[in-house]
Each structure stands twice: as structure tokens, then as C-alpha cells.
Amino acid sequence: MENLFIQFCQTTVKQTNTVGGSFLKRGDHFQILTNGFSYVWDYANPIWVDLDSDFNVTKLPVELSNYQKVYVSVSFFDHAFIVFDWAKKYPQVNFIMGGPAVNFVDMVSDFTKKQFMIKLPSNVSITNESAESIFGLPFDINRFKIDLPDFNTPRLYHFRIGSGCYWSRCNFCIYRHENYTNFEIDPETIQNIPPGGVWLGTESLSPKSCELLTQLNYDDRRYHCFLRGDTSAYKSLQKILPMIKESSHLRFFMGIEFPSNRMLQMMGKGTDIETLIKVIHLLTDAGCKVSLSFITEWECIEKNDVEEAKNFFKMLPDESTYDSYYNPLVNWFGDVKKENFIGKLTGEQKRLNSQWQSILHKYGCLKYGISSERIKQRMLKFRELMP
Numbered sequence: 001m002e003n004l005f006i007q008f009c010q011t012t013v014k015q016t017n018t019v020g021g022s023f024l025k026r027g028d029h030f031q032i033l034t035n036g037f038s039y040v041w042d043y044a045n046p047i048w049v050d051l052d053s054d055f056n057v058t059k060l061p062v063e064l065s066n067y068q069k070v071y072v073s074v075s076f077f078d079h080a081f082i083v084f085d086w087a088k089k090y091p092q093v094n095f096i097m098g099g100p101a102v103n104f105v106d107m108v109s110d111f112t113k114k115q116f117m118i119k120l121p122s123n124v125s126i127t128n129e130s131a132e133s134i135f136g137l138p139f140d141i142n143r144f145k146i147d148l149p150d151f152n153t154p155r156l157y158h159f160r161i162g163s164g165c166y167w168s169r170c171n172f173c174i175y176r177h178e179n180y181t182n183f184e185i186d187p188e189t190i191q192n193i194p195p196g197g198v199w200l201g202t203e204s205l206s207p208k209s210c211e212l213l214t215q216l217n218y219d220d221r222r223y224h225c226f227l228r229g230d231t232s233a234y235k236s237l238q239k240i241l242p243m244i245k246e247s248s249h250l251r252f253f254m255g256i257e258f259p260s261n262r263m264l265q266m267m268g269k270g271t272d273i274e275t276l277i278k279v280i281h282l283l284t285d286a287g288c289k290v291s292l293s294f295i296t297e298w299e300c301i302e303k304n305d306v307e308e309a310k311n312f313f314k315m316l317p318d319e320s321t322y323d324s325y326y327n328p329l330v331n332w333f334g335d336v337k338k339e340n341f342i343g344k345l346t347g348e349q350k351r352l353n354s355q356w357q358s359i360l361h362k363y364g365c366l367k368y369g370i371s372s373e374r375i376k377q378r379m380l381k382f383r384e385l386m387p
């Protein structure tokens with residue numbers, strides 16, 4: 001056999017992880033499936049490689065040295081670390097990594113004009129192409145297939161419904177591009193997707209694709225997706241939510257970033273506090289769950305912004321209906337080994353950002369937050385594994 005296709009399956013992640021925990025109770029365990037080869041299943045015949053909660057391989061069901069090329073679906077940096085480890089142990093095998101984690105790394109190295117040059121082990125390469133391109137196939141959403149590993153835990157897997165963001169104008173966003181697509185999905189494909197937690201994969205659910213929510217199979221299934229809190233999404237959801245009786249099976253992840261109108265305008269978010277609040281109430285009144293994401297470590301906060309942020313949380317619905325998480329505004333265009341990667345906050349900005357973070361901790365129903373320093377450590381670890 002020449003080629004092997006690997007996707008990871010993590011069975012013991014605790015609820016504290018923001019990726020999938022939001023629809024589970026505290027203390028639950030669940031299974032994250034990074035099912036990168038779902039749409040070429042019959043061609044790739046991928047295997048699941050089981051990981052523990054610390055990203056250690058617990059079971060490798062094949063002998064890697066029997067293969068010439070090993071394609072790996074990597075969603076997190078930790079998956080890439082595993083591949084580097086394999087690359088050392090099996091120098092005669094060629095490893096090809098694709099998926100969110102490496103697409104991102106590649107994008108960073110392009111943007112930084114090689115400041116962040118990634119030097120891969122000689123037997124590891126990165127591809128930005130889809131799994132279909134390996135087989136010369138066009139992407140076909142209706143080819144979706146997945147054999148779920150047999151475990152007694154809730155599962156979270158990924159099902160693509162579109163590509164790109166219809167807004168694509170937030171000036172801090174690295175996922176902007178002009179073209180976005182809503183995929184045409186057969187009703188039969190939608191009805192037959194496996195039970196579990198399903199990430200409806202797209203950068204933001206477009207007003208048009210909101211209709212898809214009325215066609216989903218809600219039996220033993222929960223759905224997560226990214227949503228922009230803007231007027232067009234509000235109008236679409238206002239029409240379709242009354243048609244969905246299982247709306248408690250829906251969780252929307254909304255980027256608020258910083259809840260003041262001045263800041264929203266400055267970042268080109270294309271919405272305002274009033275609209276965001278309206279969308280959140282519309283969702284929670286209908287019984288949907290909401291996860292709000294925020295950005296910390298800004299270099300341009302003003303005193304009034306902090307006051308407005310505090311008021312924003314007062315206008316939110318009951319605390320049991322939403323949760324939140326935050327990430328810092330990391331300067332991906334900088335060099336991870338230098339200060340300009342994280343943007344050094346000083347004086348007044350340091351003080352205002354610390355107030356902003358306190359507000360998040362006090363009022364935000366916070367589930368998860370990470371500092372730029374922590375991200376830096378992870379990126380450096382990534383680089384240390386390079387030759």
C-alpha cells in the first residue's frame with residue numbers, strides 16, 4: 001500500500017475546552033472528530049487515530065512504515081506536533097498535512113513575507129488544497145460520508161455548508177476573501193448526517209443559508225455555527241426561527257470583539273451594539289444557545305469604550321442562555337520571536353485593557369480565555385520542533 005489517510009479522534013476532552021463543550025454539561029466528556037476526509041471517504045478510506053486529552057496517541061492502528069505517503073488532517077497545532085514526531089521516527093515516509101492548522105500557518109508565512117518562515121522537516125509538507133484535489137475530484141457536498149468510531153460519548157464533527165464570509169470587511173480578520181459560496185445540499189444528505197454535535201462549517205452563516213436550518217434533522221443532533229450579528233441575519237432569523245421547534249439544538253457563535261460602537265466602527269464590523277443585542281435576544285427568546293467571542297489586548301481603547309462595554313453586559317439576556325470566550329488581538333504579521341508579535345501594551349492602554357478583561361471575567365459568563373503570551377509560547381513550541 002502506498003498512501004494512508006489519517007484523521008484524529010480525541011475521546012477524553014473535558015467540557016472546559018471551548019471547541020465543543022458549549023452544548024455539554026460541566027464534567028462531561030466528548031469526542032472531537034477532525035474528519036478532514038469525509039467528502040472523499042470512498043477514495044481515501046481514512047483511519048481514525050485516537051488521542052488522549054493531552055494529545056498523546058493512544059492507539060496507532062497501522063504500521064506507518066508500510067506506507068510511502070501519509071496524508072494527515074490537522075485541525076490544531078497539536079496535531080502537527082504529532083506529525084513532526086512521526087516524521088522523525090519514520091524518515092522514509094512522506095507526511096502531507098492539510099486542514100485548518102496548517103492552512104493558517106501557511107497564510108501567516110505568506111503574509112509576513114517569510115518573517116515567520118516555517119522550515120518543515122524534509123519528509124513533511126503542507127498542502128492548502130482540499131482532499132478532493134488529491135484525487136482530481138470536484139468538491140461535492142453530497143458525497144459526505146463518515147464512519148463514526150464506536151465510543152459511548154457525545155461526538156462533535158464537521159459538516160461543510162459553505163465557504164467564506166459574505167461580509168469580509170473586518171479589518172483585523174485574516175479570513176477575509178471576496179468570494180463566498182453557499183453549497184447546494186440535497187435534502188437526503190442533510191437528513192442522513194450522523195447523530196452528534198455538528199459544526200456547520202462556514203466562516204459566517206449567510207442570511208440566505210439561514211434557511212438551511214429549517215431543513216436539518218434535529219433527532220439526536222445539535223448544530224453549531226458562526227453567525228454575524230447584523231441586520232440581514234436578524235431579518236432572516238426572524239422569519240425562520242419560528243419554524244424550528246427544536247431551536248434549543250442550535251448554538252450560534254457570534255463575534256462581538258469589543259462591545260462599544262466606536263470600536264465596532266473602527267474595526268469595520270458592519271454592525272452596532274443595538275443590532276447585536278437584538279440578534280442575541282432574538283436567538284435566546286427562541287430557545288437557541290449563544291456563545292459570544294471577544295478580543296482583548298487592543299491598543300486603542302478609550303475610557304468611554306470600557307463604560308459602554310460594561311453596559312453591554314447589562315443588556316444581555318439571562319446568564320443561563322449564553323456563554324463567552326476571548327482571544328487577544330495578536331499581531332500575526334509580526335515575528336513570533338520578537339515583541340512585535342504580541343504588540344506591547346503600555347501605560348493607559350495596559351490599564352484600560354485590564355479593566356476590559358475584568359469586565360469579561362465579572363459579567364461575561366466566561367468559558368475560556370487566552371493571553372497573547374500563552375499563544376506566543378505555543379507558537380514558539382511549534383517552531384522548536386522544526387529542524
Ligand code: SF4
Nearest residue numbers: 165168169170173203
Ligand atoms: S464577520 Fe467574522 S469572518 Fe466575516 S470578516 Fe468579520 S471577523 Fe471575519
